[in-house]
Amino acid sequence: MDPGHDDALALLVALASLKVKGVTAVCGNQTVDKTARNARRVLDLAHYEEISVHQGADRPLFRPLVTAAHVHGSSGLDGYHFHLRDREKTIPADAQQWLECEFTQEPGDIAWIATGPLTNVAAFLMGHREFVPRIKKLTVMGGALNHGNITPYAEFNFYVDPDAAHWVLAQGIPIQLVGLDVTHKALLAPDALERFVSFGSEIGLMLHDLFAFYFKHEPNAVPQGVPVHDVLAVGAMVHPEFFAWRRVNLTVERCDEKYRGQMTVVSESARAATQVAVDVDVARFFEWMWAMLANGF
Ligand code: BDR
Ligand code: CA
Numbered sequence: 001m002d003p004g005h006d007d008a009l010a011l012l013v014a015l016a017s018l019k020v021k022g023v024t025a026v027c028g029n030q031t032v033d034k035t036a037r038n039a040r041r042v043l044d045l046a047h048y049e050e051i052s053v054h055q056g057a058d059r060p061l062f063r064p065l066v067t068a069a070h071v072h073g074s075s076g077l078d079g080y081h082f083h084l085r086d087r088e089k090t091i092p093a094d095a096q097q098w099l100e101c102e103f104t105q106e107p108g109d110i111a112w113i114a115t116g117p118l119t120n121v122a123a124f125l126m127g128h129r130e131f132v133p134r135i136k137k138l139t140v141m142g143g144a145l146n147h148g149n150i151t152p153y154a155e156f157n158f159y160v161d162p163d164a165a166h167w168v169l170a171q172g173i174p175i176q177l178v179g180l181d182v183t184h185k186a187l188l189a190p191d192a193l194e195r196f197v198s199f200g201s202e203i204g205l206m207l208h209d210l211f212a213f214y215f216k217h218e219p220n221a222v223p224q225g226v227p228v229h230d231v232l233a234v235g236a237m238v239h240p241e242f243f244a245w246r247r248v249n250l251t252v253e254r255c256d257e258k259y260r261g262q263m264t265v266v267s268e269s270a271r272a273a274t275q276v277a278v279d280v281d282v283a284r285f286f287e288w289m290w291a292m293l294a295n296g297f
Pocket of ligand 1: 006068071141157230
């Protein structure tokens with residue numbers, strides 16, 4: 001992940017609904033030192049100090065980094081002043097090694113959620129093709145069948161590292177792709193700010209301050225609410241039945257700069273490994289999200 005406001009909320013919802021093994025940070029919304037630090041800060045504030053954070057790629061596979069400071073601020077998580085700052089100084093830059101150890105020591109199936117550019121995932125699997133069949137579910141926030149958000153054609157995560165996105169989608173991994181077609185339907189209403197405060201916890205105050213910032217800066221924020229993209233990816237991992245899916249073979253544009261990161265459906269096939277979300281039951285998704293947060297924090 002590349003926290004990132006919506007990544008931070010996604011991480012909390014994941015903590016409350018899954019057994020999280022660890023976090024690899026990737027560059028995207030901000031530089032990787034910042035996204036790793038942000039993941040550490042959120043985990044520590046939520047009292048999940050035992051979950052490790054590993055710094056990963058500091059640039060996309062083959063291109064310079066483009067960040068989203070216009071959405072997430074200069075820290076990548078602007079809006080809240082974090083006090084706990086000791087452990088963030090010692091985050092190891094060992095995402096690739098850590099993944100190798102996890103895949104080696106964990107004999108079972110692998111479930112993986114990616115809420116940033118796919119650089120870490122691609123770099124790891126390019127060097128470890130033998131692990132590809134072990135991944136039984138990879139849920140990705142990225143792409144758009146219709147309109148983009150960083151350009152008219154491309155979604156941000158796929159735009160930042162289109163080479164990684166294209167490669168990962170071509171590996172036959174069972175992927176659930178959660179793109180803008182659904183994330184722009186599930187808007188977090190402005191009254192969320194008061195609901196966060198009503199948790200009566202420091203995490204609630206953090207979410208309030210972070211989302212007060214995000215409501216002002218997310219380009220697709222409207223009076224009804226703001227998209228919380230990455231949280232939908234966690235929702236899809238835990239409750240795929242909240243979504244309507246299409247099985248498709250996809251490509252991602254890497255050559256024409258104008259269309260860079262654009263996702264195109266090559267064919268629809270019952271045998272395709274990738275499922276793309278085309279609709280979401282917004283009410284059920286938010287009911288679940290709030291229940292998870294209320295229980296967990
Ligand atoms: C994606 O881009 C980032 O800014 C968000 O965190 C999300 O992962 C949405 O296009
Ligand atoms: Ca993200």
